[in-house]
Amino acid sequence: MGVLNCAVVGSDTCPYFHVVTRADYLPGHTVVRTNVGRDVAWVEWLPNGGGAYVELRDKTLEKQLVSAWLGVSRDASYRVMYAHGEPYVWIPRAHSICLYQWDPTVTSDVPKLLARIAKEEDDIVTLQISIEAIETGLLEMCVVCVVLFQSGCRID
Incomplete structure (x- = not known):
């Protein structure tokens, strides 16, 4: 099924989000919705x-090119994401x-790990996310990033 059509389940195996890509629903779009059916992204x-646009509900992220939201560093070793x-x-x-x-421009800044995306055996993708990241409002953004990074589609 892949990340473009999947359920996002927690460690309790309860689904929290559904990722839907259907030509008959909204052609050319992937929608992330909550378990109760509210579209969030x-x-x-x-x-x-030719890349992709991304938008998160409630003005969390205005519609913009993915390449603008997740800008690639000059040396292409990381992507910068601004959130809140x-x-x-x-x-x-x-x-x-x-x-x-x-902030990669501040040399004294010590990186703080907030989330990790990994592709496991059997093509299962996991998102490990810290409580701090969830409390900061990054959960939906991280789910969207999983879709973008693991979709196999060009995002820039």
């Missing part, structure tokens, strides 16, 4: 692998992608 896939006015970075590490609260 949309990804609009541009034709011919704070800088975060997604950095590939071995077989995972880790989210840190970190």
Whole structure:
């Protein structure tokens, strides 16, 4: 089924979100919705692998190109994500992608691990997220990042 059509379950195996990509529902879009059916995010896939737009409900993230929201560093070693006015970075590490609260322009800043995306055996994707990240309002953004990073689609 893959991350474009899946249930996002917690450690208690209870579904929290559903990711839906259906041509008959909203062509060219992937929708993330809560377990009670409230849409929280949309990804609009541009034709011919031309990237994607992303939007999160309630003005958490205005509709914008993924490449603007998740900007690639000059050396292409990480992506910078701004959320609620704070800088975060997604950095590939071995077989995972880790989210840190970190401003790469401040050399004395010590990165704080907030979330980790990993592809496990049997193509199961896991998102480990800290309580602090959830309390900061990053849960939905992290779920969207899982969809973007693991979709196999071009996002820039």
